[in-house]
Amino acid sequence: MRAALFHATGDETADVRDDVEVVPTGPGLVRIAIRATGVCHTDISSMNGTIPQPAPCVLGHEGAGEVVEVGQGVDTVSVGDHVVVSWVPPCGKCTDCLNGRPHLCMTGFITGGPRFLLGDTPVHGVANTGTFTEQLVVPAAAAVKIDDDVPWDVASLLGCGVMTGVGAAINTAQVRPGSSVVVFGCGGVGISVIQGARIAGAAEIVAVDLVEGKREHARQFGATHTASPDELAGVSAQVTKGAGFDYGFEVVGIPATIRGPTTRSGAAVLRWWWAQGAPTRRSSSTPSSSSSWRSGSSALSTGRPTCGSTSTGS
Ligand SMILES: NC(=O)c1ccc[n+]([C@@H]2O[C@H](COP(=O)([O-])OP(=O)(O)OC[C@H]3O[C@@H](n4cnc5c(N)ncnc54)[C@H](O)[C@@H]3O)[C@@H](O)[C@H]2O)c1
Numbered sequence: 001m002r003a004a005l006f007h008a009t010g011d012e013t014a015d016v017r018d019d020v021e022v023v024p025t026g027p028g029l030v031r032i033a034i035r036a037t038g039v040c041h042t043d044i045s046s047m048n049g050t051i052p053q054p055a056p057c058v059l060g061h062e063g064a065g066e067v068v069e070v071g072q073g074v075d076t077v078s079v080g081d082h083v084v085v086s087w088v089p090p091c092g093k094c095t096d097c098l099n100g101r102p103h104l105c106m107t108g109f110i111t112g113g114p115r116f117l118l119g120d121t122p123v124h125g126v127a128n129t130g131t132f133t134e135q136l137v138v139p140a141a142a143a144v145k146i147d148d149d150v151p152w153d154v155a156s157l158l159g160c161g162v163m164t165g166v167g168a169a170i171n172t173a174q175v176r177p178g179s180s181v182v183v184f185g186c187g188g189v190g191i192s193v194i195q196g197a198r199i200a201g202a203a204e205i206v207a208v209d210l211v212e213g214k215r216e217h218a219r220q221f222g223a224t225h226t227a228s229p230d231e232l233a234g235v236s237a238q239v240t241k242g243a244g245f246d247y248g249f250e251v252v253g254i255p256a257t258i259r260g261p262t263t264r265s266g267a268a269v270l271r272w273w274w275a276q277g278a279p280t281r282r283s284s285s286t287p288s289s290s291s292s293w294r295s296g297s298s299a300l301s302t303g304r305p306t307c308g309s310t311s312t313g314s
């Protein structure tokens with residue numbers, strides 16, 4: 001079977017091989033023929049060690065495919081079902097699951113048994129999945145059924161970028177209609193934040209990115225204004241008349257941009273995650289109940305909640 005993996009943290013290129021085996025479809029597991037996979041920055045962070053992953057490790061954690069085998073006791077999906085792979089499968093038993101926050105379930109998050117074999121060597125998968133492969137075996141809860149007519153490439157993006165970005169805007173920040181939003185970083189997740197803000201009815205959405213092409217792209221997904229970091233002050237003055245944005249989203253994952261958002265009252269949502277190489281517990285999904293970002297920033301004392309967000313329950 002073909003799969004793309006890295007052998008050790010720090011590898012600069014993926015090794016695409018055709019001799020990788022998938023683990024057996026044991027009780028409670030399902031085997032999926034992957035039809036499409038997205039590329040997320042977290043795959044790069046997994047290779048370079050920013051996000052610790054056991055190695056060797058098959059890349060990819062954002063995929064969709066067709067169920068080709070179900071293990072004993074699985075009744076949530078059947079052979080032939082179209083599914084999105086989830087890297088946050090809820091266990092249904094922990095405190096977070098029982099309190100209605102299954103997206104914060106840590107039980108199957110990142111850690112887990114090897115998903116593949118390379119000869120006799122166990123091989124893991126990014127975020128306990130590994131979608132850069134032809135086949136993948138995951139717990140049944142990690143196979144989320146979707147309608148058969150959703151295109152594979154679109155479906156695959158739901159597995160990480162879309163649920164993270166759209167969920168951050170709609171569920172975590174709860175962007176209000178008519179509000180102003182600034183989004184730092186217009187990659188896969190940032191574009192999804194922009195779409196979520198648009199769906200939520202934001203009046204002004206300013207997309208900030210170093211790369212002009214990314215800023216152009218952001219407009220197609222709902223940004224009303226764009227700015228390079230150097231242009232932001234001018235655009236901010238124009239859009240907010242100096243008051244600051246209602247919501248700021250950091251979607252790059254580096255300290256400089258995490259310190260960057262300027263907001264007024266409302267939620268300053270920083271979707272940060274291992275941003276400085278140090279793991280932090282994922283925060284709750286509502287701005288008022290979480291503050292995992294130890295900023296020391298005056299923003300906190302001026303009514304600007306700050307919180308982190310991962311898959312955000314979407
Ligand atoms: N659930 C989660 O917590 C979750 C899910 C997916 C991704 N992530 C993380 O979110 C971040 C973004 O992921 P992605 O896949 O969208 O990445 P990406 O590489 O596709 O996009 C990042 C964007 O940021 C831009 N950028 C870089 N430096 C910048 C700066 N100083 N100012 C403005 N823009 C800048 C880049 O040009 C790029 O367009 C990564 O850190 C990733 O690990 C977290």
Ligand SMILES: [Zn+2]
Pocket residue numbers: 040041042043061062160161
């Ligand atoms: Zn991802």
Ligand SMILES: [Zn+2]
Pocket residue numbers: 090091092093094095096097098102105106107
């Ligand atoms: Zn749980």
